[in-house]
Amino acid sequence: MLTPGFTGxxxxxxxxxxxxxxxxAAAMGNWQARLLVLHNWEPEVTDDGRLGWTMLTEAxxxxxxxxxxxxxxxxxxxxxxxxxxxxxxxRSPTLFNALEQLQPGEAATxxxxxxxxxxxxxxxxxxxxxxxxxxxxxGWGRRCPNCRAEHFPRTDPVVIMIAEHNGRALIGRQPSxxxxxxSALAGFLEPGxxxxxxxxxxxxxxxxxxxxxxxxxxxxPWPFPSQLMIAxxxxxxxxxxxxxxxxxxxxxxxxxxxxxxxxxxxxxxxxAPPPYAIAHTLLDAWARELA
Amino acid sequence: MLTPGFTGxxxxxxxxxxxxxxxxAAAMGNWQARLLVLHNWEPEVTDDGRLGWTMLTEAxxxxxxxxxxxxxxxxxxxxxxxxxxxxxxxRSPTLFNALEQLQPGEAATxxxxxxxxxxxxxxxxxxxxxxxxxxxxxGWGRRCPNCRAEHFPRTDPVVIMIAEHNGRALIGRQPSxxxxxxSALAGFLEPGxxxxxxxxxxxxxxxxxxxxxxxxxxxxPWPFPSQLMIAxxxxxxxxxxxxxxxxxxxxxxxxxxxxxxxxxxxxxxxxAPPPYAIAHTLLDAWARELA
Numbered sequence: 001m002l003t004p005g006f007t008g009x010x011x012x013x014x015x016x017x018x019x020x021x022x023x024x025a026a027a028m029g030n031w032q033a034r035l036l037v038l039h040n041w042e043p044e045v046t047d048d049g050r051l052g053w054t055m056l057t058e059a060x061x062x063x064x065x066x067x068x069x070x071x072x073x074x075x076x077x078x079x080x081x082x083x084x085x086x087x088x089x090x091r092s093p094t095l096f097n098a099l100e101q102l103q104p105g106e107a108a109t110x111x112x113x114x115x116x117x118x119x120x121x122x123x124x125x126x127x128x129x130x131x132x133x134x135x136x137x138x139g140w141g142r143r144c145p146n147c148r149a150e151h152f153p154r155t156d157p158v159v160i161m162i163a164e165h166n167g168r169a170l171i172g173r174q175p176s177x178x179x180x181x182x183s184a185l186a187g188f189l190e191p192g193x194x195x196x197x198x199x200x201x202x203x204x205x206x207x208x209x210x211x212x213x214x215x216x217x218x219x220x221p222w223p224f225p226s227q228l229m230i231a232x233x234x235x236x237x238x239x240x241x242x243x244x245x246x247x248x249x250x251x252x253x254x255x256x257x258x259x260x261x262x263x264x265x266x267x268x269x270x271x272a273p274p275p276y277a278i279a280h281t282l283l284d285a286w287a288r289e290l291a
Numbered sequence: 292m293l294t295p296g297f298t299g300x301x302x303x304x305x306x307x308x309x310x311x312x313x314x315x316a317a318a319m320g321n322w323q324a325r326l327l328v329l330h331n332w333e334p335e336v337t338d339d340g341r342l343g344w345t346m347l348t349e350a351x352x353x354x355x356x357x358x359x360x361x362x363x364x365x366x367x368x369x370x371x372x373x374x375x376x377x378x379x380x381x382r383s384p385t386l387f388n389a390l391e392q393l394q395p396g397e398a399a400t401x402x403x404x405x406x407x408x409x410x411x412x413x414x415x416x417x418x419x420x421x422x423x424x425x426x427x428x429x430g431w432g433r434r435c436p437n438c439r440a441e442h443f444p445r446t447d448p449v450v451i452m453i454a455e456h457n458g459r460a461l462i463g464r465q466p467s468x469x470x471x472x473x474s475a476l477a478g479f480l481e482p483g484x485x486x487x488x489x490x491x492x493x494x495x496x497x498x499x500x501x502x503x504x505x506x507x508x509x510x511x512p513w514p515f516p517s518q519l520m521i522a523x524x525x526x527x528x529x530x531x532x533x534x535x536x537x538x539x540x541x542x543x544x545x546x547x548x549x550x551x552x553x554x555x556x557x558x559x560x561x562x563a564p565p566p567y568a569i570a571h572t573l574l575d576a577w578a579r580e581l582a
Contacts (some may be wrong), residue, residue, distance in 0.1 A: 004485065013492065111483040115483055122418070122419050125418050125421035127416050130415075155481070157446055188443075190401070190444070190446070191406035192297070192406055192512050193403075219485045219486040221484055223482070223483065228480060228486070275559075
């Protein structure tokens with residue numbers, strides 16, 4: 001079984017408590033309740049790769065609480081700070097560093113909190129009528145006091161994939177990538193598409209490569225801000241690349257041996273995506289013939 | 292390869308045209324441009340299971356156009372009618388009937404149009420600042436004239452799955468189902484979850500059954516209003532059911548023989564979901580050992 005980054009969280013999401021005001025109030029009053037420490041949207045990481053937590057009383061007076069779940073019965077919250085604005089669109093060097101150090105299960109809890117808080121920060125108004133909305137369901141939704149519309153956190157499915165042809169994999173680089181970095185291709189799934197269709201369309205649009213059969217490999221949540229990354233492999237019908245330079249700066253075919261050498265630090269065909277990115281999991285699984 | 296309903300569409304989405312106002316204007320002026328016929332959000336279906344189309348000039352003066360794509364180079368649009376409101380939450384008998392008759396590839400085009408138009412109808416205001424937004428990118432987004440936020444159609448990932456134990460599959464029925472209908476279990480994937488984790492959580496919450504390994508089977512878009520249905524099979528670690536009666540009215544284990552008999556019309560263990568629903572594809576593939 002593959003274990004991509006941001007998976008393996010151990011919190012019980014305690015869905016029923018979101019609908020039970022009394023249970024929620026009791027959880028907030030529980031002496032074992034804890035609040036996720038976030039500094040400017042970034043986690044605090046302990047020496048052993050765990051998240052930092054504090055008392056709920058450490059939150060500002062105007063904070064609103066989001067129930068992340070229960071850790072062996074102990075309530076775990078994150079705080080929404082009115083007026084804090086939305087997180088920056090790019091990951092800072094300190095956040096990159098934190099993500100490298102967090103244990104995967106801990107990263108899963110951070111991912112849940114970060115996606116939820118980001119959604120609240122960007123969705124304070126009713127998309128249906130424009131009125132300011134209020135938090136409900138322990139932070140898992142917002143409701144409009146005017147038209148009564150209920151809004152729920154959004155998760156955007158993204159397909160992320162390599163094409164495969166005669167034992168080689170297609171990887172590409174976006175202009176925004178760090179120097180030397182190549183990764184799987186990726187793009188948002190659109191309304192009216194299946195996963196398999198989105199994989200074929202994206203490889204076709206970005207690299208001009210026609211793809212037949214598509215197989216699913218693994219998935220991960222990606223909290224910048226709230227994607228579901230769906231990793232697949234598409235069987236290319238050709239190895240001719242026709243690049244869309246609006247999307248990709250370069251794309252190339254690499255062998256299993258080249259990918260393995262890059263991942264074990266002995267090769268320089270390209271610089272791999274970080275271990276917590278599912279593109280890393282995908283390339284590793286493909287190179288080791290596990291996917 | 293499995294072919295769930297609402298997949299196999301043949302329109303070229305012509306992504307580049309969404310960013311090219313001149314090309315879009317030319318497409319709208321093209322004498323071969325056509326407009327999808329919708330009556331109260333429902334398609335017109337020809338005798339051979341195809342969608343009905345008309346001239347763009349048939350749209351009301353205040354209609355806005357959404358570019359669905361190109362059919363062998365010929366532009367295809369749908370019309371957004373201001374003030375029409377949002378579609379009803381439930382499928383009408385006439386819509387059920389249309390869906391039974393549409394060819395799958397045609398249903399895919401309808402799904403794209405319906406999801407896009409529904410999203411516009413429910414998202415006329417900026418979620419970030421509350422200002423009325425305007426359509427852009429040929430109908431594939433809305434932009435806020437005040438804060439400049441760009442909003443894109445949402446697609447909500449839903450996991451839909453059977454649990455499997457000793458050659459039997461777990462199916463369930465919601466109170467709202469027609470009498471006798473059973474289907475796969477299903478639920479929205481939440482922020483911070485992988486597909487596999489959502490499958491385990493949902494089966495646990497709804498049926499109290501613990502699941503180990505999860506395998507992906509297939510996916511389909513579901514345009515009521517805009518789900519991505521992700522069909523999976525979870526390996527149950529037990530066959531003891533503990534029902535959450537808020538979610539399910541009943542759940543039970545069925546054999547491959549029972550499912551096959553239901554699907555070929557000779558069995559009465561339950562009434563199957565309609566062929567265009569991926570739950571049907573999933574049950575069929577499982578029963579025939581193709582998944």
